[in-house]
Amino acid sequence: MVKLMRAIGLMSGTSMDGIDVxxxxxxxxxxxxxxxxxxxxxxxxFRRRLAAAIGAAxxxxxxxxxxxxxxxxxxxxxxLHAEATQRFLQEAGLAxxxxxxVGFHGHTVLHAPERxxxxxxxxxxxxxxxLVIDVVYDLRAADVAAGGQGAPLAPAYHGALLARQTRxxxxxxxxxxxxxxxxxxxxxxxxxxxxxxxxxxxxxxxxRQGLARDEDGRLAARGRANADLVTQYLRHGYFGEPPPxxxxxxxxxxxLVAGLSDADGAATLTAFTVESIARAREHFPEQPRxxxxxxxxxxxxxxxxxxxxxxxxxxxxxxxxGVDGDAMEAEAWAYLAVRSLKGLPISFPxxxxxxxxxxxxxxxxxxxxxxxxx
Numbered sequence: 001m002v003k004l005m006r007a008i009g010l011m012s013g014t015s016m017d018g019i020d021v022x023x024x025x026x027x028x029x030x031x032x033x034x035x036x037x038x039x040x041x042x043x044x045x046f047r048r049r050l051a052a053a054i055g056a057a058x059x060x061x062x063x064x065x066x067x068x069x070x071x072x073x074x075x076x077x078x079x080l081h082a083e084a085t086q087r088f089l090q091e092a093g094l095a096x097x098x099x100x101x102v103g104f105h106g107h108t109v110l111h112a113p114e115r116x117x118x119x120x121x122x123x124x125x126x127x128x129x130x131l132v133i134d135v136v137y138d139l140r141a142a143d144v145a146a147g148g149q150g151a152p153l154a155p156a157y158h159g160a161l162l163a164r165q166t167r168x169x170x171x172x173x174x175x176x177x178x179x180x181x182x183x184x185x186x187x188x189x190x191x192x193x194x195x196x197x198x199x200x201x202x203x204x205x206x207x208r209q210g211l212a213r214d215e216d217g218r219l220a221a222r223g224r225a226n227a228d229l230v231t232q233y234l235r236h237g238y239f240g241e242p243p244p245x246x247x248x249x250x251x252x253x254x255x256l257v258a259g260l261s262d263a264d265g266a267a268t269l270t271a272f273t274v275e276s277i278a279r280a281r282e283h284f285p286e287q288p289r290x291x292x293x294x295x296x297x298x299x300x301x302x303x304x305x306x307x308x309x310x311x312x313x314x315x316x317x318x319x320x321x322g323v324d325g326d327a328m329e330a331e332a333w334a335y336l337a338v339r340s341l342k343g344l345p346i347s348f349p350x351x352x353x354x355x356x357x358x359x360x361x362x363x364x365x366x367x368x369x370x371x372x373x374x
Contacts, residue, residue, distance in 0.1 A: 002027045002029075002031070003027075004025040004026055004027055004031060004033065005025070005026060005027070005028070005100040005101065005338045005341070006023070006024075006025050006098060006099055006100050007023070007024055007025075007026060007099070007100060007101050007102070007103060007334035007335070007337050007338050008021060008022070008023050008085060008088070008099055008101075008102045008103070008133075008334055009021070009022050009023075009024070009102075009103045009105075009329075009330035009331055009332065009333035009334030009335070009336075009337070010081050010084070010085065010102060010103065010104050010105060010330060010333065011105045011329045011330040011332075011333055012077070012081070012105060012106065012107040012122075016042065016047045016050060016051065016176070016202060016212070017039075017041060017042065017212065017213075017296060018039055018040050018041035018042045019039070019040045019042070019080065019081055019084045020037065020038075020039050020326060020327060020329065020330040021037060021038050021039070021040065021084055021085060021088040021330055022034075022035070022036075022037035022324075022327040022330035022331040022334060023035035023036055023037065023088075023092065023094075023099075023334070024331050024334045024335060026334070026335050026338050027338070028335060028338035028339040028341075028342050028344055029160075029344070030160055032157070032160055032161075032331070032335060034324065034327070034331060035092075036088075036091075036092050037324060037326065037327035037330060037331070038084075038087075038088050038091065039326060040080075040083075040084040040087065040088075042080070044212070046076065046080070047212070049069070049073055049076075050073060050077070050107065051206075052069065053069055053070050053073040053109060053121065054109045054110075054249070054250065055250075056068050056069060056070055057070060057109035057110040057119060057121075058110065058250075060109075060110050060117070060119055061117075062117070063117060063118065063119045063120075063138075063141060065119075070109070070121065073121065074121045074122060074123060075123070075126075077106070077107055077121055077122055078122055078123040078126050078127050078130075079130075081104065081122065081127055082127055082130040082131060085102065085127075085131055085133075086131070096131060096132055096133050096366075099133050100134070100338075100341075101133070101134045101135070101136055101334075101337045101338060101341060102127070102128075102131065102133050102134070102135045102136070102334075102337065103135075103136050103137075103139070103333035103334045103335075103336055103337030103338075103340075104122060104124050104127055104135050104136065104137040104333070105120060105122070105137075105139070105333050106120035106121050106122025106124070106137060106138075107120060107121045107122060108120050108121075108249065109121045110248065111150065111151065111246060111247070111248040111249070112248060113144050113148070113149045113150050113151075113246060116144055116145060117144065118140045118141060118144045118150045118151075120137070120138060120140065122137065124136075124137030124138060124362060124364045125364040127364070128364035128365060128366040129364075129366065131366055132366045132367050133366040134341075134363060134364065134365055134366045135363075135364045135366065136336075136337035136340045136341065136361040136362065136363055136364075137361065137362055137364065138360075138361060138362040139153060139333070139336055139337075139340065139346060139360050139361045140153065140360070141360065141362075142358060142359070142360035142361070143346075143347040143352050143354050143358055143360055146354050146355065146358055147353070147354060147355060148244070148347055148352035148353050148354030148355075148358070149192075149193075149244050149245055149246035149352045149353050149354075150246060150347075150352060151179070151193060151246035151352065152173070152179040152181065152191050152192070152193065152246070152351065152352070153332070153336060153346055153347060153351075153352070154173065154179075154181065154191075154328070154329055154332035154333075154336075155181040155189045155191040155348075155351045156189070156332075156335070156336070156339070156345075156346060156348075156351075157328075157331065157332035157335045157336070158171045158181040158183065158189075158191075158328075158332070159181070159183050159187055159189055160335070161323055161328070162183050162292070162321070166289050166290050167183055167184065167185050167187075167289070167290075168182060168183060168184050168185055168284070168285075168286045168287070168288045168289060169182075169183050169288050169289065169290040169291070169292065170182050170183070170280075170284075170288040170290070170291050170292065171183070171292045171293075171294060171318075171328075172194075172277060172291055172292070172293045172294070172295075172307075173197075173293075173294045173295045173328070173329060174197040174198060174273070174277075174293060174294070174295040174296065174297025174298065174300075174303070175197050175198060175295045175296060175297070175329065176196075176197055176198055176199040176202075176249045177193050177195075177196060177197050177199060177247050177248075177249055178193065178194045178195060178196065178197035178273060178276065178277055178295075178297065179191065179192065179193045179194060179197075179246075180192065180194055180277070180280045181351075182284050182285075182288065184285065184286065185286075188285075188350070189348060189350050189351055190243065190244075190283070190284065190285070190350045190351070191243070191244065191350070191351040191352075192243035192244045192245050192246065192280070192283070192351075193245060193246045193247040194276050194277045194279070194280045195238070195239070195247065195252075195272070195273065195276025195277070196247075196251075196252055196269075196272065196273050196276065197273060197295065197297055198213065198273075198295075198296055198297050198300075199249050199250075200252060200254065200269045200272070200273070201213070201214050201220075201266060201269045201270060201273070201300075202214075203254060204254060204257070204262075204265050204266060204269055205219070205266070207254065208262045208265065209262060213296070214266050214270075214300065214302075216299065216300065216301050216302075217266075217270065217300040217301045217302025217303055217304075218302075219262060219263050219266040219267075220263070220266040220267040220269075220270040220300075220302040220303070221267075221301075221302045222263040222267075223260075223261065223262075223263030223264040223265070223266055223267030223268070224263075224264055224267055225264070225267040225268045225270070225271035226257070226260060226264060226267075226268045227271075229256050229257060229260075229268050229272075230268060230271050230272045230275055232256055233252060233256060233272045234272070234275060234276065234279075236251070236252065238251065239276065239279060242283065243283050243353075244349075244350065244351055244352050244353035245353070246352070254269075257269060267302075270300070270302055270303050270306065271306060273297070273303060274303060274306040274307050274310055275310070277307060277310075277311075278307065278310040278311050281311065287313070288313055289313060289314065290313065290314050290316065290321070291307070291311055291313055291314065291315045291316070292316055292317075292318055292320075292321045292323065293307070293315065293316065293317055293318060293325070294317075294318040294323065294325040294326075294328045294329070295325065295328075295329070296326075298317040298318065298325050304317070336361070337361065339359065340359055340360060340361035340363070341363070343359050344359060345357035345358055345359055346358070346359055346360050346361070347360065
């Protein structure tokens with residue numbers, strides 16, 4: 001019998017909301033027993049510093065560069081992840097010694113696979129020392145270096161989650177960027193970023209109303225989407241590219257909607273997110289019978305209603321499919337960390353465009369390796 005490893009996943013990703021933490025016991029293949037999960041929000045002042053750091057990252061030429069405030073923000077971000085993990089363990093009644101590995105995503109501040117570059121802010125070695133637990137981090141870098149898109153990486157876990165569901169099916173994760181995993185009748189995987197998720201809506205709300213998000217899509221529901229502006233956004237070259245493909249959080253500007261009212265801007269940006277997700281159908285080998293929506297976007301009632309009206313299939317929040325829509329991506333990072341430790345592939349030609357299935361990740365030891373006699 002294969003021994004399961006106990007892993008924690010830490011996901012910040014491209015969302016500015018906070019840190020998702022999840023525990024699973026898994027063999028890294030087809031067994032995953034889901035445990036507790038939690039979310040620890042970022043304070044508003046840290047979100048603003050993080051947003052400024054993302055802007056400063058635009059000129060990076062290497063993934064280890066940390067000019068200006070990036071270094072300071074990385075220290076704080078790593079500390080926040082350590083504190084979140086320690087709090088999570090305490091609340092779950094678990095000692096660090098009972099955890100085999102932590103999968104640490106960090107926060108994506110630059111994603112430019114066309115330049116062979118992806119940068120996730122977060123000090124994996126520092127986190128491992130702080131927690132005294134092994135940490136696997138920088139999981140995207142090897143894929144990008146090999147010519148892949150570096151994203152999305154969660155599809156391997158998505159396939160395991162929906163192994164017993166109606167297929168073909170799609171998992172849509174709506175975080176800062178939205179991405180889809182199409183799972184075929186025999187478990188085939190196709191995955192790619194569809195376009196913006198919550199990022200543009202969140203940035204609009206912060207700019208116009210000083211709020212972190214459009215809660216329940218209430219502001220968008222009061223507005224009218226400008227179809228012409230949505231069409232202009234969709235003329236971006238990204239939408240004509242075949243998958244696999246991935247997108248930087250800041251690929252699109254709010255300048256197009258700057259002249260709209262708060263409500264009309266929120267409605268237009270929500271419609272853009274929905275339309276870009278719906279257009280993913282053009283790339284699927286077979287149309288899905290079920291759309292499972294995870295990530296913060298599933299709580300936006302206006303967005304969900306728009307999506308259900310566009311894809312002509314059942315649309316359900318993750319919980320309706322027996323999956324935790326908040327914890328799914330953090331669980332995926334725990335799963336991928338175990339795969340990394342075992343040298344198993346975490347990316348595939350159909351998910352990132354990498355030439356062949358590839359493992360990845362950097363291992364940081366949380367404690368010195370046990371002494372072995374020669």
